[in-house]
Amino acid sequence: MVIEKVYYENKEILEWKWASNNKLIPKPFYTSCFLVDGLLIDAGAPACINDLREFITDELNEKEINLCILTHTHEDHCGGAQMLQREFNIPIYAHEKAIEILKKESTYPEYRQITWGEKRLPVKTKILPSTIKSGSLDYGFEIFPMPGHAPDQIALIEKTQEWAFVADGIQPKYKMLFGASSDIQEDISVIYDSIKNLYNFTEHMKNLKIFISGHGLYKGREFLKKRLREINELHQKIHRLYKEEVKNYNNRQRVLKKVLKRAFKRETVIGKLTKGDLSTMNLIKSLLKWPL
Numbered sequence: 474m475v476i477e478k479v480y481y482e483n484k485e486i487l488e489w490k491w492a493s494n495n496k497l498i499p500k501p502f503y504t505s506c507f508l509v510d511g512l513l514i515d516a517g518a519p520a521c522i523n524d525l526r527e528f529i530t531d532e533l534n535e536k537e538i539n540l541c542i543l544t545h546t547h548e549d550h551c552g553g554a555q556m557l558q559r560e561f562n563i564p565i566y567a568h569e570k571a572i573e574i575l576k577k578e579s580t581y582p583e584y585r586q587i588t589w590g591e592k593r594l595p596v597k598t599k600i601l602p603s604t605i606k607s608g609s610l611d612y613g614f615e616i617f618p619m620p621g622h623a624p625d626q627i628a629l630i631e632k633t634q635e636w637a638f639v640a641d642g643i644q645p646k647y648k649m650l651f652g653a654s655s656d657i658q659e660d661i662s663v664i665y666d667s668i669k670n671l672y673n674f675t676e677h678m679k680n681l682k683i684f685i686s687g688h689g690l691y692k693g694r695e696f697l698k699k700r701l702r703e704i705n706e707l708h709q710k711i712h713r714l715y716k717e718e719v720k721n722y723n724n725r726q727r728v729l730k731k732v733l734k735r736a737f738k739r740e741t742v743i744g745k746l747t748k749g750d751l752s753t754m755n756l757i758k759s760l761l762k763w764p765l
């Protein structure tokens with residue numbers, strides 16, 4: 474495995490990054506847990522349980538984690554939750570839509586097992602209130618719904634510090650991995666609305682810091698504006714290309730392939746490896762489903 478620790482904001486925030494070192498994965502594909510004043514945001518992947526335990530016992534005082542909040546139900550964010558609860562007695566919170574899903578064990582396609590571990594163990598979680606306090610420093614986190622990547626996706630916002638922990642709610646660039654089958658069903662129009670809502674919500678934050686799982690820190694609301702612009706342009710472009718190509722072919726599959734070729738040249742390696750489960754084609758289909 475590959476583990477990295479990154480500190481931000483005068484060491485107030487610690488990002489614990491974990492990736493599998495499986496040879497089948499071309500470069501480390503990280504998931505992150507963020508620790509802020511006793512609050513652990515996310516619980517890593519099932520395959521990182523031992524490393525997470527070691528990190529807590531060897532590098533943290535056990536008392537340093539007062540609670541854990543799961544940002545959504547994907548296995549790379551809640552894999553260690555059962556262990557944290559059972560072994561460290563840490564209360565686990567999640568969005569109300571996530572509670573029932575998390576109660577059951579979850580299995581998923583093989584490519585995700587290679588990346589994140591065999592299965593996610595069940596965990597009993599508490600419903601997140603709309604705001605939550607962490608440890609001694611009196612930070613208050615607002616729970617901000619950010620559906621699109623997952624229906625139960627949330628962000629945590631600390632207004633006075635101008636921090637937004639968005640997990641997978643925003644990607645640094647919308648170009649490739651996009652889920653449509655299994656339990657990763659993304660919707661680009663909902664993602665767009667979520668980013669727009671966050672942009673509006675953070676209106677008075679001059680120094681907004683956005684923390685994205687696996688990618689770290691992005692500064693300023695301009696980053697959100699750029700994502701909105703990028704998605705908007707892609708939306709227009711894909712519709713335009715589809716309109717052009719639909720005149721040339723009767724077969725929808727052919728049309729879509731042509732659109733993909735013109736917009737992105739080719740499907741990503743991951744798109745092929747996952748048999749389209751996480752692919753650029755899914756992004757195109759989601760953009761087309763979204764009326765102009």
Ligand SMILES: [Zn+2]
Nearest residue numbers: 545547622641
């Ligand atoms: Zn996710």
